[in-house]
Amino acid sequence: MSQFDFDPDKIEEAVGHGPTVVSYPHTRISNVLEAIVDAFGRFFSWSWIILLALVVANVFLRYFFDTTFVALEELQWHLYSIGFMIALSYAVVKDGHVRVDVLAEQLSARKRAWIELLGMMLLLAPFCVLILIYAYPFVERSYLINEVSGAPGGLPMRWLIKSVILVGFSLLLMSAVARALRALSLLTGFPKAIPAGKRRG
Amino acid sequence: DFDRIRWQVPMAFSSSLTALGDTMPLVSEMVSNVSDGRVTLQAFEPGKLVPALSIFDNVSSGNIPAGYSWMGYEWGQIPASALFGATPFGLESQEFLAWMNHHGGKELLEELYEPYNVHPILCGTISPESAGWFTEEMNGVEDFKGLKFRAAGLGGEIMSEFGMSVNVLPGGELYQALETGVLDATEFSLPIIDKQLGFYQVAKHYYLPGWHQPSTNQYLYVNLDKWNDLNAQTQSLIETACMAGNAAAIAKAEALQGAALNEFEELGVNLHQYDESVLKEFEAATEKVMQKYSEQDEMFARVYSSMKEFQAEHAIWKTYGYLPRDYHLD
Amino acid sequence: METYEFIVLAMLGSFMLLIFTGFPVAWVLAGVSVFFSVGAIFAFEYLDVDTYYLTDWNIFGIIVQRIYAQMTKWVLVALPMFIFMGLMLERSGVAERLMTNFVNVFGRFRGGMGVAVILIGILLAASTGIVGASVVLLAMLSLPVMLRQQYSPAFASGIVASSGTLGILIPPSIMLIIMADQLSLSVGDLFMGALIPGVMLGCLYIAYVVIAAWLKPDLSPSRTDLPPITAKVILATLWAVVPPLGLILAVLGSIFFGIATPTEASGVGALGASILAAMNGKLNWDVIKDVSRKTSVTTAFVFGIFLGATAFAVVLRSLGGDEFIAGLLTGIPLSPGGIVLVILFVAFLAGFFLDWLEISLILLPLVGPVVASMGFDLTWFVVLFALTLQTSFLTPPVGFSLFYLKGVAPPEVKTTDIYKGVIPFILLQVLAVTLVFFFEELVLWLPELRYGA
Numbered sequence: 012m013s014q015f016d017f018d019p020d021k022i023e024e025a026v027g028h029g030p031t032v033v034s035y036p037h038t039r040i041s042n043v044l045e046a047i048v049d050a051f052g053r054f055f056s057w058s059w060i061i062l063l064a065l066v067v068a069n070v071f072l073r074y075f076f077d078t079t080f081v082a083l084e085e086l087q088w089h090l091y092s093i094g095f096m097i098a099l100s101y102a103v104v105k106d107g108h109v110r111v112d113v114l115a116e117q118l119s120a121r122k123r124a125w126i127e128l129l130g131m132m133l134l135l136a137p138f139c140v141l142i143l144i145y146a147y148p149f150v151e152r153s154y155l156i157n158e159v160s161g162a163p164g165g166l167p168m169r170w171l172i173k174s175v176i177l178v179g180f181s182l183l184l185m186s187a188v189a190r191a192l193r194a195l196s197l198l199t200g201f202p203k204a205i206p207a208g209k210r211r212g
Numbered sequence: 213d214f215d216r217i218r219w220q221v222p223m224a225f226s227s228s229l230t231a232l233g234d235t236m237p238l239v240s241e242m243v244s245n246v247s248d249g250r251v252t253l254q255a256f257e258p259g260k261l262v263p264a265l266s267i268f269d270n271v272s273s274g275n276i277p278a279g280y281s282w283m284g285y286e287w288g289q290i291p292a293s294a295l296f297g298a299t300p301f302g303l304e305s306q307e308f309l310a311w312m313n314h315h316g317g318k319e320l321l322e323e324l325y326e327p328y329n330v331h332p333i334l335c336g337t338i339s340p341e342s343a344g345w346f347t348e349e350m351n352g353v354e355d356f357k358g359l360k361f362r363a364a365g366l367g368g369e370i371m372s373e374f375g376m377s378v379n380v381l382p383g384g385e386l387y388q389a390l391e392t393g394v395l396d397a398t399e400f401s402l403p404i405i406d407k408q409l410g411f412y413q414v415a416k417h418y419y420l421p422g423w424h425q426p427s428t429n430q431y432l433y434v435n436l437d438k439w440n441d442l443n444a445q446t447q448s449l450i451e452t453a454c455m456a457g458n459a460a461a462i463a464k465a466e467a468l469q470g471a472a473l474n475e476f477e478e479l480g481v482n483l484h485q486y487d488e489s490v491l492k493e494f495e496a497a498t499e500k501v502m503q504k505y506s507e508q509d510e511m512f513a514r515v516y517s518s519m520k521e522f523q524a525e526h527a528i529w530k531t532y533g534y535l536p537r538d539y540h541l542d
Numbered sequence: 543m544e545t546y547e548f549i550v551l552a553m554l555g556s557f558m559l560l561i562f563t564g565f566p567v568a569w570v571l572a573g574v575s576v577f578f579s580v581g582a583i584f585a586f587e588y589l590d591v592d593t594y595y596l597t598d599w600n601i602f603g604i605i606v607q608r609i610y611a612q613m614t615k616w617v618l619v620a621l622p623m624f625i626f627m628g629l630m631l632e633r634s635g636v637a638e639r640l641m642t643n644f645v646n647v648f649g650r651f652r653g654g655m656g657v658a659v660i661l662i663g664i665l666l667a668a669s670t671g672i673v674g675a676s677v678v679l680l681a682m683l684s685l686p687v688m689l690r691q692q693y694s695p696a697f698a699s700g701i702v703a704s705s706g707t708l709g710i711l712i713p714p715s716i717m718l719i720i721m722a723d724q725l726s727l728s729v730g731d732l733f734m735g736a737l738i739p740g741v742m743l744g745c746l747y748i749a750y751v752v753i754a755a756w757l758k759p760d761l762s763p764s765r766t767d768l769p770p771i772t773a774k775v776i777l778a779t780l781w782a783v784v785p786p787l788g789l790i791l792a793v794l795g796s797i798f799f800g801i802a803t804p805t806e807a808s809g810v811g812a813l814g815a816s817i818l819a820a821m822n823g824k825l826n827w828d829v830i831k832d833v834s835r836k837t838s839v840t841t842a843f844v845f846g847i848f849l850g851a852t853a854f855a856v857v858l859r860s861l862g863g864d865e866f867i868a869g870l871l872t873g874i875p876l877s878p879g880g881i882v883l884v885i886l887f888v889a890f891l892a893g894f895f896l897d898w899l900e901i902s903l904i905l906l907p908l909v910g911p912v913v914a915s916m917g918f919d920l921t922w923f924v925v926l927f928a929l930t931l932q933t934s935f936l937t938p939p940v941g942f943s944l945f946y947l948k949g950v951a952p953p954e955v956k957t958t959d960i961y962k963g964v965i966p967f968i969l970l971q972v973l974a975v976t977l978v979f980f981f982e983e984l985v986l987w988l989p990e991l992r993y994g995a
């Protein structure tokens with residue numbers, strides 16, 4: 012059987028990493044930013060395990076004990092949304108976001124670095140900043156009127172889950188800046204390249 | 213002359229839902245025709261602009277100038293709004309109009325929504341919902357125990373008093389959940405709408421009357437600043453169109469349910485009417501829940517007692533003034 | 543041309559240009575929305591340009607609300623759970639053994655592996671409606687194996703992308719649920735109606751793979767170095783099929799017997815895959831950690847695109863995108879059947895740069911009433927429409943299945959391979975639409991049989 016087995020780590024490497032994707036140097040600031048994003052990403056990956064347990068528990072309770080808790084049902088999408096909102100930035104650090112590189116595959120490393128730098132600063136970063144500006148009153152309003160779930164028996168404190176937008180997009184902004192710095196470092200030598208930050212996992 | 217405005221008005225219901233969702237497009241058309249196109253309230257299908265359940269939020273924070281929704285959805289932010297959307301054992305459509313316009317309902321509502329910077333206009337009240345689709349026959353409240361029931365709003369909380377396990381599965385999952393037995397029962401809407409959605413294909417017992425929702429009331433929410441910016445003529449145009457919308461909604465909802473129920477019988481659906489003893493038990497449970505929320509929320513208490521006061525005063529007319537409901541004209 | 547029409551075209555154009563820079567699709571969508579919003583606000587404020595509804599900064603408040611709406615979409619809980627299931631299955635050794643045995647048995651036939659992948663795709667489609675999950679799962683299971691067997695990368699990619707996309711059409715299907723909601727139709731009628739066309743499409747795929755493999759041997763070479771088929775090989779294969787088949791039964795069975803909703807069944811599947819891994823002695827702390835982190839990355843790239851697309855759609859719509867499309871549609875001087883064909887063609891074209899959700903939200907409410915008033919059965923029309931929209935997953939530049947596939951494909955698979963590989967499958971889809979157009983019974987027979995409606 013061994014002749015056909017495949018290496019999961021190879022597939023992991025292939026996620027978003029075509030052979031032509033430029034490997035950008037690390038810098039002092041980007042290491043700090045990426046370490047923070049990475050820590051959040053790793054920690055909140057546990058939400059999938061909890062979600063799994065919760066979904067199965069809900070099915071079990073309803074089928075065998077004819078019991079349903081609206082709050083537990085709502086907790087499912089709470090967990091899932093925490094999971095993916097935090098993961099957005101984690102995937103930037105891991106370069107896991109999908110690119111259409113049919114033409115870009117032909118470009119030189121410097122040209123691709125320019126695209127990466129401009130894209131991060133002109134496309135992703137402004138989006139994050141504007142979302143943060145407009146998400147703040149959105150969360151604040153929910154907090155001030157003490158909003159609860161629209162379903163009787165649902166979860167309280169809606170502002171808490173809404174504020175995940177603030178956390179998620181702050182991390183996303185950090186990951187965008189980190190990547191832009193690394194592209195800048197490749198193009199201009201500033202900020203200075205240093206060895207990769209120490210990371211577990 | 214009328215103000216020249218072009219507003220996006222998102223709706224909480226698809227315009228293809230008869231009587232429930234087609235009132236706002238009608239109001240838009242009236243407003244546009246009367247003003248010769250100066251006043252445009254462009255109705256948007258649910259989700260096209262903002263999510264159906266966030267319309268109030270968006271109008272309140274000024275993201276959009278106006279929106280169209282059922283007020284029960286605002287429960288999580290303003291508990292008393294549930295009563296303006298639908299009140300269990302509450303007012304029927306024409307009674308609701310009477311209370312709103314002549315017994316202080318409108319004033320209470322404007323007071324309730326003023327802090328949120330929203331001007332709500334009643335814009336489409338319709339006939340009772342059905343009490344629900346059940347896969348098995350119910351022979352008394354004992355049968356409710358352990359039943360897996362999907363219900364939105366206060367009605368659901370009241371049903372859970374009878375040992376039902378109530379959940380809030382999303383509308384799109386209901387059909388399949390009933391078919392496979394994930395659910396034993398669900399409530400949804402008017403018979404004509406239930407028919408459109410085909411629930412009769414997967415649940416054969418249809419229970420009436422809609423005690424939990426004797427009328428269903430939709431509103432046009434207008435951002436208060438935007439409303440105050442309009443001249444009197446434009447304000448009056450919108451209010452008049454909504455009043456016409458109320459008449460149109462009642463007419464359409466009443467016009468179609470008889471045919472829908474007759475068709476259900478032909479399709480092999482068993483129509484059931486809850487008998488009085490069951491309804492009395494529902495009413496007692498309703499009082500308990502209403503009591504609880506009245507204690508928790510001052511506006512809830514004021515609105516509920518105002519409604520009940522009017523209902524009590526009106527009762528004698530309802531009893532003596534009309535033919536008995538079960539008087540058969542044949 | 544009116545000003546707003548020019549702005550709408552410019553927005554679509556800039557997106558299509560920028561996407562080819564190789565910058566992540568999600569952030570191109572998001573960034574273009576920001577640029578056109580800010581530009582429109584200034585143009586309206588200072589240059590007195592007609593920017594339709596988009597006249598102030600509140601558009602960003604609306605985008606925040608739409609992001610929150612994505613967070614509250616309960617049915618999408620299934621997506622990370624099915625991704626988790628796929629990753630866990632990959633680690634459990636089960637898939638490995640299954641693929642090894644499939645190669646042993648089917649590898650000796652040209653195109654045999656391809657047919658096996660399509661069959662698994664049809665089974666997956668019947669258990670979930672989440673395209674991202676099934677494409678990712680199929681790609682992780684079968685692409686490396688097919689490539690190792692010298693399949694042409696284009697051929698292999700086409701098989702994986704198209705059979706992974708079947709899930710959106712074969713019930714349970716989120717697309718049909720949303721379309722039922724849009725036009726207030728019975729979900730059951732649509733599910734029953736889509737079943738035969740969906741399975742028929744799967745069969746067309748199989749027929750194509752068999753014929754293509756036979757005509758062009760180097761697309762999917764058969765192997766000559768395999769052990770002869772003995773009772774032992776067959777037994778080993780049957781034994782290898784048991785665990786994944788059990789898993790599929792657990793997912794489908796929990797739906798079928800009313801234990802779980804399709805959404806919850808994804809959690810049951812994820813648990814099942816973990817149990818299989820444990821039974822093979824492969825489940826340990828590191829594997830759990832690894833699988834959940836990879837679930838994060840894979841889920842994130844799907845949701846990144848969702849968030850970008852939701853911003854893009856609402857900005858385009860506020861700039862008058864709907865009116866632009868409605869304007870194109872009205873005034874077609876054709877027979878009723880011809881109008882239906884034109885609508886489908888527009889949906890097909892729109893599918894090149896929009897996804898099915900946006901197209902259904904824009905087009906269906908516009909054309910549904912028109913089609914009904916011409917006397918056509920709406921169930922038939924919606925299935926036809928769904929069949930057409932399914933191609934939007936496969937047509938570049940914005941083809942979600944292509945993105946998902948590229949996201950997990952081994953490096954030797956180029957984007958051009960994927961584009962080339964899906965062309966025959968897109969043509970098959972056009973063929974299926976044609977068949978359903980001329981034989982409405984393909985749609986209407988089952989609902990009538992089941993519900994007598």
Ligand code: NA
Nearest residue numbers: 670709712714
């Ligand atoms: Na499916």
Ligand code: NA
Nearest residue numbers: 893934937940
């Ligand atoms: Na496409």
